[in-house]
Amino acid sequence: MKLAYALAAAVALTACASGGSSVEEESKPVRIAAGGGGVKPGDCPEAMRRALAKPDLDVDRIPSPLAMSPKPLQKVPATALRKDGSAEIKVDVIIDTLGRADMKTFKVVSASHPWFANNVKSVIGKWKFTPAELAGCKVPRVYHFMASTPPRAKAKG
Numbered sequence: 001m002k003l004a005y006a007l008a009a010a011v012a013l014t015a016c017a018s019g020g021s022s023v024e025e026e027s028k029p030v031r032i033a034a035g036g037g038g039v040k041p042g043d044c045p046e047a048m049r050r051a052l053a054k055p056d057l058d059v060d061r062i063p064s065p066l067a068m069s070p071k072p073l074q075k076v077p078a079t080a081l082r083k084d085g086s087a088e089i090k091v092d093v094i095i096d097t098l099g100r101a102d103m104k105t106f107k108v109v110s111a112s113h114p115w116f117a118n119n120v121k122s123v124i125g126k127w128k129f130t131p132a133e134l135a136g137c138k139v140p141r142v143y144h145f146m147a148s149t150p151p152r153a154k155a156k157g
Contacts, residue, residue, distance in 0.1 A: 014147035024043035051132070051139035055094055059146075061133040063095035063143045070123045073116070073147060080115035085152035090125070091145045097138040100127040105142075120145060 039047050050057055066141035074091075081087050090109035094102045103125045111117040124145065 013069040015076035029058045031120045035147045039135035040135075041136050047137040047139050047156050051134060051141060055142045056138065057134070059134045059139065059140065059141055060136075061130070063099070063129045063141055066099070066130060068123075068124060068127055072120050072123045074119075076084055077115060079114040081149075082112055082151075086149055087112045087116060089120055089146070091120055092118065092142050093124060093145070094140050095129045095143045096130055097131050099131045101125050101129070101143070102125065102140070109144075116147075120147075 013051040039050065051059075076087070089111045090107075091111075092107045092109055096102050101124050103121075106121055106124070108121075109119045119130065129143065131138040
């Protein structure tokens, strides 16, 4: 029975790569700046200066993965889940202007078990992203990755 719960949790966590309903995977809510946040369209030096000064700045387009390949959170060991079957991982990493994760900036915000942090770190550097844009210019910006699975339902007895 424990194996069935672990398998169900692993499937739920895996769903984050495909937008499953039982797992949340999202970017941190961001207010999108209208019209380049005060940067004149095409003023790339100013857009870059602002991006370097504040990696989490408001932008016209946030970075997003083109493909999550390899997929994160595959074959989750039962020992990585909490007693109630829940789990979570939140990480931040800067995506450069070429759409690559700068792994020197990889930071674990929170993780319910070290396995999740290690797993996400091992795959996110291989992903390709659309870079952030500000005033029509590609800029580096932090990408917030989050995945979680809720506690499993208690059996009625």
